Amino acid sequence: MEKWNVISILKVTEEYFSKKGIETPRLDAEVLLAHLLGMSRVELYLNFDRPLSEEEVNSYRELVRRRGRREPVAYITGHREFYGHDFIVTRDVLIPRPETETLVDVAKDLIKNYIEAGTPPRVLELGTGSGAVVITLALEFPEVEFRATDVKENILRVARENAEKHGVKNVEFKISNLCGACRENFFDIIIFNPPYISRDEFRNLQPELKYEPEIALIAPEGGNYFYRRILEDGKRYLRERGYLVLEIGTRKQKIYVHDLAEKEGWRNTQFFDDLSGLPRVALVEK
Secondary structure, three states: OOOHHHHHHHHHHHHHHHHOOOOOOOOOHHHHHHHHHHHHHHHOOOOOEEEEOOOHHHHHHHHHHHHHHOOOOEEEHHHHEEEEEEEEEEOOOOOOOHHHHHHHHHHHHHHHHHHOOOOOOOOEEEEOOOOHHHHHHHHHOOOOOEEEEEEEEHHHHHHHHHHOOOOOOEEEEOOOOOOOOOOOOOOOHHHHHHHHEHHHHHHOHHHHHHHHHHOOOOEEEHOHHHHHHHHHHHHEEEEEEEEEEEEEHHHHHHHHHHHHHHOOOEEEEEEEEOOOOOOOEEEEOO
């Protein structure tokens, strides 16, 4: 059998991933090998000459085959970093994205304003998925009570597991379709990262997305269905001068949300860009 060490197998894997059209071939090769060996990527660099056993090589090849079929790295390793925290992910939930950290930033500023005014807010996250957003906020604000909902128990099971992993006890998880299980005039802040990709857009996206749950990605009405639902109905569940914090996907959706919010009588609509300079979060006031 050919002898492999860390550096030699990384080089071959990087070349293989490049041929497969993977955008970050070296990074993915390192993350998968570090996961297999129980190391950090820094430790990989400190152990480039470390020989690999036949069992390790065979196990790594299986991970590489899966990535070569464009399965996302996060589903292969079962983990994804978000806002400096490690979250468990399965194919039941959407993989947390760096751009969604903008949603957390906007929500954090809002919550701070309430706390500084001496009134910790009641916060709801709709469609929590892995729980990455609400758990990140709960870690930042242990004095605030959060509620998070999603439509299926298998989804909430992942979120609860992440809450337990991070020692978070100030989030209540409930099954609900949008605000179906919510009390009226109860919350100060509703956070929602809805499905916002149209069926036509989905067909042309990168192959990795085909592994993620369609229920968390695709929305009717050209991707606008959930924006319409929450902007038409969301005020019922917010206290006076409460806020709705929405992730958006495109500049067209920015226009759609702005116009519909104005039509439905929301106040002070603001938009926030992500680190790529793209409109990412809408903030509207009741």
